[in-house]
Amino acid sequence: MVAMNMIQALRSAMDVMLERDPDVLVFGEDVGFFGGVFRCTEGLQQKYGKRRVFDSPIAEAGIIATAVGMGAYGLRPVVEIQFADYIYPATDQLISEAARLRYRSGGEFTAPLTVRSPYGGGIFGGQTHSQSPEAIFTHVAGLKTVIPSTPYDAKGLLIAAIEDDDPVIFFEPKRIYNGPFDGHHDRPVTPWAKHPASEVPEGYYRIDLGKAAIVRPGDAVTLLAYGTMVHVALAAAEEAGVDAEVIDLRTLNPLDIETIVASVRKTGRCVIVHEATRTGGFGGELSALVQEHCFHHLEAPIARVTGWDTPYPHAFEWEYFPGPKRVAEALRQAMEA
Amino acid sequence: MKNELPLELHIPEPKLRPGDAPDFSDMKLPAAGSAPRPDTHAQARDTHHLVYDLIRVLDDDGKAVGPWNPKLDPETLKRGLRYMLLTRAYDDRMQRAQRTGKTSFYMTCTGEEAVAVAQAMALDRGDMCFPTYRQQGLLIARDWSLVDMMCQIYSNSRDRLKGRQLPVMYSSKEAGFFSISGNLGTQFPQAVGWAMASAYKGDRHIAAAWIGDGSTSEGDFHHALTFGAVYRAPVLLNIVNNQWAISSFQGFAGGELTTFAARAVGFGLPGLRVDGNDFLAVYAATQWAAERARANLGPTVIELFTYRASAHSTSDDPDRYRPAGEGKCWPLGDPVERLKRHLTGLGVWSDAEHDAQILELTEIVRTAGKEAESYGTLGTGPTVSASTMFDDVFKEMPWHLRQQRQQLGI
Numbered sequence: 001m002v003a004m005n006m007i008q009a010l011r012s013a014m015d016v017m018l019e020r021d022p023d024v025l026v027f028g029e030d031v032g033f034f035g036g037v038f039r040c041t042e043g044l045q046q047k048y049g050k051r052r053v054f055d056s057p058i059a060e061a062g063i064i065a066t067a068v069g070m071g072a073y074g075l076r077p078v079v080e081i082q083f084a085d086y087i088y089p090a091t092d093q094l095i096s097e098a099a100r101l102r103y104r105s106g107g108e109f110t111a112p113l114t115v116r117s118p119y120g121g122g123i124f125g126g127q128t129h130s131q132s133p134e135a136i137f138t139h140v141a142g143l144k145t146v147i148p149s150t151p152y153d154a155k156g157l158l159i160a161a162i163e164d165d166d167p168v169i170f171f172e173p174k175r176i177y178n179g180p181f182d183g184h185h186d187r188p189v190t191p192w193a194k195h196p197a198s199e200v201p202e203g204y205y206r207i208d209l210g211k212a213a214i215v216r217p218g219d220a221v222t223l224l225a226y227g228t229m230v231h232v233a234l235a236a237a238e239e240a241g242v243d244a245e246v247i248d249l250r251t252l253n254p255l256d257i258e259t260i261v262a263s264v265r266k267t268g269r270c271v272i273v274h275e276a277t278r279t280g281g282f283g284g285e286l287s288a289l290v291q292e293h294c295f296h297h298l299e300a301p302i303a304r305v306t307g308w309d310t311p312y313p314h315a316f317e318w319e320y321f322p323g324p325k326r327v328a329e330a331l332r333q334a335m336e337a
Numbered sequence: 338m339k340n341e342l343p344l345e346l347h348i349p350e351p352k353l354r355p356g357d358a359p360d361f362s363d364m365k366l367p368a369a370g371s372a373p374r375p376d377t378h379a380q381a382r383d384t385h386h387l388v389y390d391l392i393r394v395l396d397d398d399g400k401a402v403g404p405w406n407p408k409l410d411p412e413t414l415k416r417g418l419r420y421m422l423l424t425r426a427y428d429d430r431m432q433r434a435q436r437t438g439k440t441s442f443y444m445t446c447t448g449e450e451a452v453a454v455a456q457a458m459a460l461d462r463g464d465m466c467f468p469t470y471r472q473q474g475l476l477i478a479r480d481w482s483l484v485d486m487m488c489q490i491y492s493n494s495r496d497r498l499k500g501r502q503l504p505v506m507y508s509s510k511e512a513g514f515f516s517i518s519g520n521l522g523t524q525f526p527q528a529v530g531w532a533m534a535s536a537y538k539g540d541r542h543i544a545a546a547w548i549g550d551g552s553t554s555e556g557d558f559h560h561a562l563t564f565g566a567v568y569r570a571p572v573l574l575n576i577v578n579n580q581w582a583i584s585s586f587q588g589f590a591g592g593e594l595t596t597f598a599a600r601a602v603g604f605g606l607p608g609l610r611v612d613g614n615d616f617l618a619v620y621a622a623t624q625w626a627a628e629r630a631r632a633n634l635g636p637t638v639i640e641l642f643t644y645r646a647s648a649h650s651t652s653d654d655p656d657r658y659r660p661a662g663e664g665k666c667w668p669l670g671d672p673v674e675r676l677k678r679h680l681t682g683l684g685v686w687s688d689a690e691h692d693a694q695i696l697e698l699t700e701i702v703r704t705a706g707k708e709a710e711s712y713g714t715l716g717t718g719p720t721v722s723a724s725t726m727f728d729d730v731f732k733e734m735p736w737h738l739r740q741q742r743q744q745l746g747i
Contacts, residue, residue, distance in 0.1 A: 025537065051537060057567055062526050062560030069467075069530025069544075072515065075537070077530075089556070096520045097527070103729045105508040105516035106498045110732075141730050165732045210735065254735035 004200040005192040006177045009151035010040045010116070013158035014078060016204050018048045021076060024162060026053045028063055028080030028116075037082055038118055038177060060086050064093035064115065068101065071111040071167075078162055084119035084171055085131045098167040099142030114161045114168045119147075120228055120275050121307075121321055122175035122185070126314035132227075132276035132307065137169045138253045138285065144168045144209055145252040149176065149230040150197030153250060156207030164209060173227035181228055182235035183323035212256035214263070218245035221269035221300075221334050224260065224286055226250065229273045229322070236327035242335055244271075252282055260286070261293045268299035269334045273327055278306040300337030303330045349588030355656055359666040366668055369396035369615075370403025377628040381607040388598035388608040391642060393669075394617035399678030407459075407621040411685040417458055417616050418676050418686070419694065420478040421450040425673065426698045427473065427483060430706050431490055435504075435651045439714040440490050442504045446471045448646030448664055451616045451672035452547075452577055454478045459623035460545060460573075465535075467515045467528035467546040470505050471577065481512045483705035492720060493713030499721045499728070522548055522555035525574065529565045529636070532572035536633075543630040545573040545623075550597055551582020554590045562604040562638065569635035573626045576600075576638065577613065579645035584658040601638035613643030614672040617679070642669070723747050 004012060017024045026041055032055035035042030045053040056063050060081055067077040081087045087094075098111040121130035137145045146161055146168055148154035154172070161168040175181050179191045192198035216234055220243040225233040230248045237244035245263050249255065264270050270290050272283040283304040290302055305322045313320055353360060372392045375383050394406050401408075409417075428445035435443040446453065453474025457466070466475050476486060485497065489507055492500040498508060508516035515531075518524060528546030535542050548558060553576055565572055576597045580587050590597075601608025607629065611622045619641060626637035646664030648655050680686035713719040724747040727738045734742075 057560075057563050059560050059563060061556055062564050065523065065526035065557060065560060066530030066533060066564050069527035069532070070534040070537075071530075072527065073465075073531045073534035073538075075534045092520055093523060093526075093557075097518060097523050101516060102732070104498065104502050104506070104518075105510075106501070107729045108497075108508055108510040109516050144731070254731075254737065257736060 001199045001201055003193045003198045004151045005179065005198065006148070006151045006154050006172070007038060007040050009155040009200050010158055010172065011042065011044065012200065012202065013155040013162070014041065014044060015047070017078070017159060017162045018044065018052060020204065023075045024078060025070065025075055026078045027056050029056055029058055029082045031055060031080050036080060038174060040116070041080070060090040061093050064090040064098065067113040068093060068098050068111045071113050072101070072109045076112050076162060078114045078116065081115060081117040083129050084117045084133050085128045087117055087133065091136070094137070094143065094167070094169070095140050099140050102166065103142060110165055111167045112165045114158070114170055116158070116170045116172060118174035119171040120173045120175055121312055121317065122181060122228060124314065124317055127311040130312040132274065134171055134252060135276060135280060135282045138282050142166065144254065145171070146209060146250065147171045147173065147227045147252065148250060149173065149227055149248050150195070151192055151200050152197040153207055153213070155200055156205050157209065157250060159204065160206040160209050163206065168209070171227070175228045176231065180231045183232040183321065184235065185318055207250070209251045210254040210256055212250055212259040213248045214245060214259065215248045216244065216246035218243040218267070220244060220267060221271060221331060222247060222260070222263040222267045223331070224249060224270065224272045226252065226274065229275060232322070232324050232327055233273055236324040236331060239324055240328035240331040242331045244331060255289070257289060257293065260290065264290050264294040265297045268297050270298070271303045271305065271327070271330045271334050273305040273322055275307050275322060277309045278304060279309050281306055300334045303334055305330045349586070349593055351586040351588065351659065353660045355658065355660060357660045359660045359663040361666060361668045364668055367391050367393065369393035372403065372405065374404035374625070377625055378632065378634065379607070381605055384607040384609065385602050388596055388601060388610055391610050391612055392618045392622055393612040393615055394621060395615045395675050395679055399675065399682045401617055401679060405618055405621040407617055407624060409617070409620065411680065411683060413458070414676065414680055415686065417454055418673070418680060419698070420454040420474065421616070421673050421676065422695060423698045423701070424450045424454060424474045424477045426695070426702045427477065430702045431487070432651065434490070434706070438716065439710065440492070440504050441715055442651055443490065444470050444505050444650045445647045446473060448667070448671060449577065449579055449613065449643050450474050451619050451676070452613050452641045452643060455616045455619035456545065456575065456623045459620045460627055461542065463513060463542045464627070465513045465515065465528070465531050465542060465544045467524035467531070467544060468517060469521070469524070469547050469549055469577070470517055472547050473505065473507070476507060476509065476512055476514055479512045481509060481514070483702060484709050487706060487709030488712055491709060491712070491714045493709070494719045494721055495712040496721065499725045501726070521552040522557035525557050525561035526564055528572050529561050529570045532570035533568050536571055543571040543573070543627060545575065547575045547577055549582060550576060550578040550580070550587045550590050550592060551585060553597055553600065562600065562606065565636035566604045566606050569633065571630035571633070572636045573623065573630065574636050574638045576640045577643065578640050579643050581645045581649070581655070581659065583649045583653060596640060598638060598640035606636055606638050608638040608640070610640045610642060612669050613641030614667070614669040614675060616672055616676045
């Protein structure tokens with residue numbers, strides 16, 4: 001075990017898979033010689049050669065399309081979309097092609113690609129470097145969507161994603177690449193080294209997709225979160241003095257419904273948090289599922305704490321970002337209802 | 338300087354519309370045999386004069402002339418003719434099957450048979466094809482089962498695609514035929530990715546992709562040429578310019594100002610503009626590009642200049658937007674008739690043999706049709722079980738799909 005931040009853990013996952021499987025390739029904008037704008041692929045081209053780790057043209061649709069073709073051949077491409085905000089040109093290739101290839105070919109052709117992409121806010125990235133578009137992809141039949149919240153999970157989930165025979169969208173919460181962030185932007189940044197989940201095995205291990213993690217057991221209210229918001233949720237529970245059970249979803253699709261339902265049936269209350277805009281967000285799906293499965297156990301309305309339904313405003317990062325104060329307030333209201 | 342004239346917006350308009358007599362008199366056609374044939378190892382720029390030329394082998398008398406003559410033996414030529422005639426007979430039966438309510442939709446490739454058939458024959462069987470919906474000739478020239486193709490069109494109990502795909506959106510890994518998408522152009526950069534993978538693995542197989550003139554406007558076309566050029570992928574990038582994208586003439590894809598083959602120039606790729614109704618020219622150009630790709634010299638852009646002689650699909654009526662009978666006046670003729678004339682001229686084929694073969698192939702298609710229909714037709718069944726609609730969304734079915742399958746109650 002060594003202490004790794006999330007960048008190192010992700011790199012270690014790709015390193016392990018490049019080593020284990022000659023059919024794994026890594027490519028994307030600036031990922032080769034330079035090692036990626038967030039350094040996630042640093043050193044991999046030097047180690048595995050430019051045949052296996054290389055730069056691509058600035059064309060997200062072309063990156064995904066060629067990965068689909070490689071997948072059809074039998075390779076396992078791992079591609080980087082430099083920011084989730086840049087993924088939209090590739091949506092036709094993801095939604096109409098990668099996601100449906102197994103289905104429309106009766107299982108003859110598959111697209112076992114992994115699409116890594118930094119997402120989310122908290123870095124003053126403005127509207128084109130801060131978005132959380134996960135709900136666009138959770139809505140698509142045939143795509144899996146994964147979002148880690150710690151270095152340990154990031155590595156185990158990325159290895160599972162690369163080994164998965166279906167296309168996986170792997171969103172990396174870039175605000176917590178270097179350290180956990182509880183939403184208190186005015187406090188000093190904590191490095192991952194002080195967090196227990198920065199202890200990461202150097203070799204191979206996997207965390208199966210579709211399994212949530214209870215990161216804080218509790219009895220009073222269920223708090224559903226993923227990515228950066230897991231850390232915000234933990235801080236909010238402490239600050240509100242509420243014995244919340246915090247569940248890190250880790251995989252959004254397929255969802256670990258059993259863990260969620262067992263928790264809400266126990267607590268009778270549910271608060272859902274995400275950075276993404278509210279309307280049509282994944283919180284709406286979670287809310288509907290909790291209602292369908294736990295209606296008779298609910299003692300309070302299900303609450304959502306989300307980004308506002310606006311583009312991500314550069315100068316108003318912290319008014320937009322659903323920080324611990326808003327989450328704590330939602331917890332208190334859930335308890336009072 | 339002051340602009341004295343008000344600005345004007347140009348909206349392309351074909352020269353002729355319904356009610357006008359077909360007229361191709363302003364089409365400049367270089368003589369058959371006049372286009373030079375560069376060495377397959379030539380620099381891309383040394384091919385660029387060919388993007389404004391037209392590679393033709395069969396002249397007006399049906400003789401094979403010039404440096405592009407692939408000098409195929411009569412047996413190969415007769416096989417090519419047979420596959421084209423089989424494609425035509427197949428189209429004829431399936432078109433009628435749609436008209437009589439046995440399926441919802443069909444698309445013929447009338448007038449374009451030489452494109453898929455000659456290209457399939459010039460490629461190796463292991464080369465991977467990324468077609469559009471109008472290259473059924475690839476499957477036919479690879480001796481794929483007509484019954485299997487028809488079962489897809491009928492979405493019946495033997496449909497390997499389990500009733501999930503619109504008719505003609507075939508898929509056959511075994512035949513090296515990639516699953517067809519209705520979203521146009523997506524296959525073009527995918528073929529480049531497949532070719533990159535083949536090169537990465539040190540394989541021997543190359544890829545070939547097809548796209549229509551209309552769909553070259555899509556971003557995916559641009560991505561294919563960029564990635565193909567950047568990584569020198571072993572792939573043939575074929576543009577089938579059949580003049581019409583449903584009702585939009587090729588002017589709406591930029592064809593008024595240049596040729597489609599000329600798209601190659603800006604990417605530094607070799608480009609060939611070929612008479613798509615000339616079996617020998619199509620074969621020779623494909624062979625040239627395949628040889629280059631196999632020699633690690635990267636992609637070639639090929640424009641196959643042809644005419645969509647029939648409707649876009651069974652949902653289309655071309656008489657509403659173009660002059661009736663234009664296809665019959667196409668200056669480059671009909672690919673079947675031209676190859677037949679060539680073979681007759683060689684003394685290895687006759688009208689009687691031709692007519693007998695049409696009867697034989699019609700009977701083969703009829704027999705296949707009867708068998709396919711015995712497995713069901715769309716609307717009357719039988720189909721595969723509807724519960725299979727939840728299969729293959731993922732490799733393993735997640736809980737929510739199992740639950741939804743139970744809710745369907747099958």
